[in-house]
Amino acid sequence: MDIRPAATLVLTRDTAEGLQVLLLQRTWEAVFMPGFFVFPGGSVDEQDIGGRVHAIGRGDSDISQTMSLDEGGADYMLAAVRECFEEAGVLLALDKQDQPVATDHPVHDDRDALFRGELTLSELCQRHKLSIPLDRLAYLGHWITPPGPPRRFDTRFFVTVAPDDQLASHDGVETIDHVWISPSQALEDHRCGRRLLGLPTIRTLRILSDFDTTESLMRYAHANPPEPYPSKPWPAVKKGKPVMLEPGAPAYDEAAKLDPEGEGSTQAEIVPGEPVEVAAGVVRLTAPNPGMMTGPGTNTYVLGHKRFTVLDPGPDKATHIERILEVTGGAIDKVVVTHTHQDHSPGVAALKASTGCRVYGWPAPEGAAQDRTFAPDDEPAHGDLIQTDAGTLKVLHTPGHASNHLCYVLLEQELLFSGDHIMQGSTVVINPPDGDMKAYLESLYDLLDEPVRYIAPAHGFLMGHPEAVIDYLITHRLAREHKVAKVLKTLTTASLRDLTAEAYDDVPAAIHGVAARSALAHLLKLEADGRAAREGETWHATSHT
Numbered sequence: 001m002d003i004r005p006a007a008t009l010v011l012t013r014d015t016a017e018g019l020q021v022l023l024l025q026r027t028w029e030a031v032f033m034p035g036f037f038v039f040p041g042g043s044v045d046e047q048d049i050g051g052r053v054h055a056i057g058r059g060d061s062d063i064s065q066t067m068s069l070d071e072g073g074a075d076y077m078l079a080a081v082r083e084c085f086e087e088a089g090v091l092l093a094l095d096k097q098d099q100p101v102a103t104d105h106p107v108h109d110d111r112d113a114l115f116r117g118e119l120t121l122s123e124l125c126q127r128h129k130l131s132i133p134l135d136r137l138a139y140l141g142h143w144i145t146p147p148g149p150p151r152r153f154d155t156r157f158f159v160t161v162a163p164d165d166q167l168a169s170h171d172g173v174e175t176i177d178h179v180w181i182s183p184s185q186a187l188e189d190h191r192c193g194r195r196l197l198g199l200p201t202i203r204t205l206r207i208l209s210d211f212d213t214t215e216s217l218m219r220y221a222h223a224n225p226p227e228p229y230p231s232k233p234w235p236a237v238k239k240g241k242p243v244m245l246e247p248g249a250p251a252y253d254e255a256a257k258l259d260p261e262g263e264g265s266t267q268a269e270i271v272p273g274e275p276v277e278v279a280a281g282v283v284r285l286t287a288p289n290p291g292m293m294t295g296p297g298t299n300t301y302v303l304g305h306k307r308f309t310v311l312d313p314g315p316d317k318a319t320h321i322e323r324i325l326e327v328t329g330g331a332i333d334k335v336v337v338t339h340t341h342q343d344h345s346p347g348v349a350a351l352k353a354s355t356g357c358r359v360y361g362w363p364a365p366e367g368a369a370q371d372r373t374f375a376p377d378d379e380p381a382h383g384d385l386i387q388t389d390a391g392t393l394k395v396l397h398t399p400g401h402a403s404n405h406l407c408y409v410l411l412e413q414e415l416l417f418s419g420d421h422i423m424q425g426s427t428v429v430i431n432p433p434d435g436d437m438k439a440y441l442e443s444l445y446d447l448l449d450e451p452v453r454y455i456a457p458a459h460g461f462l463m464g465h466p467e468a469v470i471d472y473l474i475t476h477r478l479a480r481e482h483k484v485a486k487v488l489k490t491l492t493t494a495s496l497r498d499l500t501a502e503a504y505d506d507v508p509a510a511i512h513g514v515a516a517r518s519a520l521a522h523l524l525k526l527e528a529d530g531r532a533a534r535e536g537e538t539w540h541a542t543s544h545t
Helices: 046-054 060-066 073-088 106-116 121-128 183-191 199-208 214-223 252-258 318-328 348-355 437-447 466-491 496-503 509-528
Strands: 003-015 018-026 041-043 138-144 152-161 175-181 234-238 241-245 276-279 282-286 299-304 308-311 332-336 358-360 385-388 391-397 406-410 415-419 454-457 493-495 532-535 538-541
Touching: 003 073, 003 199, 003 214, 018 073, 018 183, 018 199, 041 073, 041 152, 046 073, 046 121, 060 073, 073 106, 073 121, 073 152, 073 175, 106 121, 138 199, 138 214, 152 199, 152 214, 175 183, 183 199, 199 466, 234 252, 252 276, 276 454, 282 318, 299 318, 299 454, 308 318, 318 332, 318 348, 332 348, 332 385, 391 437, 437 466, 437 509, 454 466, 466 493, 466 496, 466 509, 466 538, 493 496, 496 509, 509 532
Parallel strands: 003 152, 308 332, 332 358, 415 454
Antiparallel strands: 003 018, 003 041, 018 175, 138 152, 234 241, 276 282, 282 299, 299 308, 385 391, 391 406, 406 415, 493 538, 532 538
């Protein structure tokens, strides 16, 4: 699939309530992100290059260098300006007196012609004697759509201050609504399920929410262009042969971290029993329990240099326990556990018997089919600190997948041990009653406040760009929640089975039994939010939906 170059323009304005941004709602008939609120933007057109003759303020060479491109940076900016005029009716342009165009300028009569492709941006500028001040745009972000969606874009985000004398209006075709809103309110609307936002929009809003005025925002954006997004393949080894990992591949972030010079020395596969040092004093040792729910196996992490802390010993498999003892030389002081599912904690008993180590974690909740053999010496509270030979572990209570789930941050290295709260390559199972969708999403939001550079999951490779990973999980869950709520409203009343069939029509019918558990988790969250209610075996939407 080709990755299409695209550009987005964030329009901002100052109000008595603070800084606001313009969001447009995409039509529900759109193939890509239907119903989502987005910033004005779209694909870079090959004719956008013609607009360079009307651009002022900065040249392509200067802009391209800022964007880490060889050339063509100005074309992204021109595309952003064009798309903003087409979709939002706001044109960032100066007339022949070098004054910003206003709402009554005749150029607005040609908006539809530009939208239909009957005019190019260059022809529009020529006809009305306009110039495009590219120095009023600042480069704010870069996002490449990950594999999976029907379309993929390499999108550059720019920000500017909206002209005072122009009124925004959605085009009524690709966009069906628009709103000026503070970044913090937009994020809150998304968190509460009232507004669909995509990952790049969320990331951009988070940046914007730190500023009270357009002046402070633009000063920051001009001085702090984003770091280049990974775009080049990275060398690694798989099954003894050299391979090139594309950005977004499971092993890419780990290979780039462990082999920064690109010598091709890291493994692009996880081999059970084979130790991998993923950070200073942190070794990953994967248990031999691969499967549909565990991926390549459960990761045990060994922390320390001379004395060791073992995180998630995994299942009670003799070969794995022996390997842990071999790697540590039996010098284990502590064992910490993320939760008591059968692939995480049963190995604790054998290590405790062999080494006398102190055990940290929360016991299995009453009534849950989990590891009843787990008997911790300490039940750390949220925010507690555990000292290890590799540094300080901060304890985070992260319910959702399991009510007793804990994550741990190795503070000195900003490394998050996410257990099953965040997994690589698949979404986490949320199975009521111990699984709780509302708690899960709230825990994800809480993790965004922690200083984290890499995620070390219980299943899979190290993951970089933690904010993007977390935002994706939130967006994915809220998009499904929105679909469940929409189906519930359409059906008026529905059984869990009927609702699952409609809301998970993109999932093979053979796994609708599993999907039904996820659907129930969403319904329970909607119920807790006051947006759904049940009578016996049927559910219905409330007036709040």
